[in-house]
Amino acid sequence: MENLSGLLLPLLFLVVLYMLLIRPQQKRQKQHQAQVADLQVGDDVVTIGGLHGRITALSDDTMDLLVTDDVVLRFQRSSLARVVREDAETA
Secondary structure (H helix, E strand, O other): HHHHHHHHHHHHHHHHHHHHHHHHHHHHHHHHHHHOOOOOOOOEEOOOOOOOOEEEEEEOOOOEEEEOOOOEEEEEHHHHHEOOOOOHHHH
């Protein structure tokens, strides 16, 4: 019985660690993967470097962003930080 109670505290610690750290990270990762998969030409996006642009072309692993009138830059799709929605801009 004493051995069982000695294992209870480390098991409780692992459960708390999973709930507070691992599970939220996995949720954010799945959310990011879904966001990258749902990209469409014409979406306004922000990269992890803070660059704002509009998607002009997509391939399996890259996206071309229109930054100014005649500047198009190519980025990895995984460098996406977020998609800028019009309703978020007005708020």
